[in-house]
Amino acid sequence: MSERLIDAGGDIVMPGMINLHNHISMVAFRGLGEYEVENLLFDVMFPLEKELLNRQLIRVSARQSAIELAMGGVTSFADMYYHEDEVAIAVKDVGLRGVLGQTVIGFPVVDSPKPYGGLAYAEDFIRKYQGDELITPAIAPHAPYTVDKEQLLAAKAISDQYDVPMLMHLVEFPNEYEMVLERHPDMANYRSEISYLDQIGFLGPKLLAAHVLYLDDADMDLLKARGVGVSHNPKANSKGASGISPAWEMMKKGLDIGLGTDGPMSSNQMDILTVMHYVASVARLRLMDATPYTPLELVEMATIGGAQALDRGDDLGSLEAGKLADLIIIDRDAPNMQPGYDVYAAIAFGAYPGNVETTIVNGQVVMHDRMIETVDLAAHEAEWTEVKSRVEAFAKTLEGGIR
């Protein structure tokens, strides 16, 4: 018998949603660089990060995002950033489940004065959090265009040695092949970026690849054969004009594919409920065919698909005896959920994050009746206000920062 009974009163009880790709600490920069910036990454993101990132900003911003994720019904998420030990503290404060990938990148960053310091940082972080109930430590080589072959393979070796996930951006941009070729001249001998990564022994079931837009049929077969998980992030890909992923084809081929948003500067929203609608809409426009994706397929991508992409299909992603207790309750009486004849259609195409009434992670009530129960919100608010004012002051001096 549980200590606490919650009467869902006929509302929808479903598995918590899984956001497979995020950089949650970047919420401090959300809404900056929204006016005709040519290259968001180089013109706004990197200058902001260079000037402002520190442990406190990363921790407080991660807490702010974890609260937002919980309020929108996301119970698990994958993150790639710096100082992931600070993200871990914040995520545990809120009580979410996080797969946290410490970034490995070929230039100096906030948590490493020399390139690739993330390799050692990741190893320490993994040792510290291995076996944690809520945190799955992971390693995150940023992308093949920012990480050399030797360090990609070093990251893979750490992932293999500790049996932890490896997170990476993959075939995200139309000109990515040329970008990667600069660091990986050997790639010229292979037919594609994905076949090259396979040949060097980098692909495997512990890899969760984000975006995955520019690939052909043979590449898809290769990802499937190697058990690579895919995060489909259509909001970020369309907002950033990167393209539209052939996610539908990957799903039909039986790849492990789930949904993500990318960081709050790239897609602004971080709920998964409204991504489902997007997934179907962009696929249907791309194919000029209104049949791809049933509502059930979309709800599965948001839940069990994400779990499978993380190799966690055995303990996450569905409501079954023996699985971890990550679940949410969605208000069925909300006007936008009515009449709700088909519950899957109501969730996939009609629901908003504000319809989530309760979020439970690992058996703990994180949010109930739209109130966060795990965090001292007043103390958090004070720290968050300080972060915001520091960011705002600098952003005003940055061209393309605040208009």
Ligand SMILES: [Zn+2]
């Ligand atoms: Zn990303």
